[in-house]
Amino acid sequence: MSEIKAFNKWSTADIKVADAGLKDYISLKATLVPRTGAKYAGQRFHKSNVFIVERLINRLMVPGHRGKKHKISSGHCTGKAMNAYSAVEKAFEIIEKKTNKNPIAVFVESIEKSATREEVVSIEYGGARYPKAVECAPQRRVDLVLRYYVQGTFDKCFNKKKSLPAALAEEIIAAYEENPKSIAVSKKKEVERQADASR
DSSP states (O other): OOOOOBTTTBOOTTOOOOOTTTTTTSBOOOOSSSOOOSTTTTSTTGGGGSBHHHHHHHHHHSOOOSTTOHHHHHTTOOSOHHHHHHHHHHHHHHHHHHHSSOHHHHHHHHHHHHOOOEEEEEEEETTEEEEEEEEOOHHHHHHHHHHHHHHHHHHHHTTSSSOHHHHHHHHHHHHHTTOTTSHHHHHHHHHHHHHHHTO
16 A cells, blocks of 8 residues: 655655654644544544644644734635645745755654743742743643744734745744744743743
8 A cells, every 4th residue: 555645745654753742742644635624623632643734734724813913813814724735835845945854854853842841830829929830731732833833934924025835934944943033942942941930
């Protein structure tokens, strides 16, 4: 039986998730059409069974907002799955051209490098609130990275000449290189610094 490749171009067979904590939460099982249509929605941790590229496409369609500024992220959200699909495919082509590597492998490694390990929560003791560092759950780590990728992408291409695929490729490559230009990397460093200070 022939191997199913992502976008019928890139193999996921040789890609390994090095981070032991994220191994069970990053699915590398490619599908012919990365659009399961909420097939797993009734199950707990259903997202972990969905191909990681499909999760990026889904997040691109529903990016949320940063600081109540919906306008930045809502312009590209037309409800057309094919728009998000083709944007991710073009972004991966740009990544392949710039890095000369399998873009799925680059994407997975960038997630591992920019996933937050610790977060800060607020605890109340006798009417006073104190910040406390806590470990970040593995599925939440992946969710946050995808959210930051998409929001960083929309920031880079909103009202600018840069296209959506180019901005997404730039965000993923910056995270792969652990460059602070990536929103995900800068956010990770900021949150971990705060967690370190509130131990």
